[in-house]
Amino acid sequence: MFRLSDLFYLPKSDRKALAVILTAALAALLVISYCGTDTAGTSADERTEQDSLLQMDGQLVAASRDTVTRYYAVPVEKAERFAFDPNTADSTQLLRLGLQPWQVRSIYKYRARGGVYRKKEDFARLYGLTVKQYRELEPYIRISRDYQPAADYVKASRESLPADAHDKMSSSAAKADSLSAALREERHDNARPASSHKLQAGQTLRLDHADEAALQQIPGIGPYYAHRIVDYRERLGGFVNKQQLMEIDGFPEEALAYIETGHEAVKKLNVNTLSVTMLSRHPYISYFQAKAIADYRRLIGPISDISQLATHRDFSEQDIERLRPYLSY
Numbered sequence: 001m002f003r004l005s006d007l008f009y010l011p012k013s014d015r016k017a018l019a020v021i022l023t024a025a026l027a028a029l030l031v032i033s034y035c036g037t038d039t040a041g042t043s044a045d046e047r048t049e050q051d052s053l054l055q056m057d058g059q060l061v062a063a064s065r066d067t068v069t070r071y072y073a074v075p076v077e078k079a080e081r082f083a084f085d086p087n088t089a090d091s092t093q094l095l096r097l098g099l100q101p102w103q104v105r106s107i108y109k110y111r112a113r114g115g116v117y118r119k120k121e122d123f124a125r126l127y128g129l130t131v132k133q134y135r136e137l138e139p140y141i142r143i144s145r146d147y148q149p150a151a152d153y154v155k156a157s158r159e160s161l162p163a164d165a166h167d168k169m170s171s172s173a174a175k176a177d178s179l180s181a182a183l184r185e186e187r188h189d190n191a192r193p194a195s196s197h198k199l200q201a202g203q204t205l206r207l208d209h210a211d212e213a214a215l216q217q218i219p220g221i222g223p224y225y226a227h228r229i230v231d232y233r234e235r236l237g238g239f240v241n242k243q244q245l246m247e248i249d250g251f252p253e254e255a256l257a258y259i260e261t262g263h264e265a266v267k268k269l270n271v272n273t274l275s276v277t278m279l280s281r282h283p284y285i286s287y288f289q290a291k292a293i294a295d296y297r298r299l300i301g302p303i304s305d306i307s308q309l310a311t312h313r314d315f316s317e318q319d320i321e322r323l324r325p326y327l328s329y
Helices: 004-009 012-040 044-072 091-096 101-112 131-140 150-160 172-191 223-236 242-247 253-258 276-280 287-299 317-326
Strands: none
Touching: 091 101, 223 242, 242 253, 276 287
């Protein structure tokens, strides 16, 4: 029978081992007792406080996530669309159009060096301007007549004045100048051949090979528009119909009644051999369209009909139809 007094007679090593076992067992009981009391004995107030802390932690996490979202979601100002003249628009207007600050600086430097935007296509040369941006801005570009060449303005002004306009000037010096000019004009009229007189109602002039002198027989057409007609005819390669004359800025529509087109073949462009530069010289082909033609040839192959580009974003149905007579394959 084991007695407690027998412990004092155990060897020293056995007593140490027994003490360690008892100590470990006691520690285990204390841990179990403490954990059970903490779980079971937690009051309602303590649990509410713990729930509040957990809820606060969740709100802090959500707030941090929201902060990160706002950091990356940088607001972008929407580009506005309104009529503007690139020769006079200030930096505020250009920025409202969606241009970048460095593009605005480029425009200012170009204008400071004496650069002038004479037509819409000149604005397409702005560095960094994409095709999408240009297509969106093109309908809103307005080039003032003040930036046209002065020689064109003088010619147009002379054509718009009646023959006796200078006779109505009030100053004596102006009257003397106008009188001498009238005398010179009268002598010049007398020296003209009979064929240089204006056409009468019902008479027409073939547009295909008429020179500038013959074109001036058309009522409403003077030296300025006669030169513009010949120049545009050369650039086009010939007129397919007389309505193309309305593409000349300010052309008098009443002059169309005295014009007819022949059936001579126009000069055609070979879209499979010409370079981008040569193609873009035609009035009906922009640089972006010429680039699209070259890309099509390079990636797909030779073009057999311009309709193959009908699905390209730079070619509308109207572009294709008016260009068709001027292309060969």
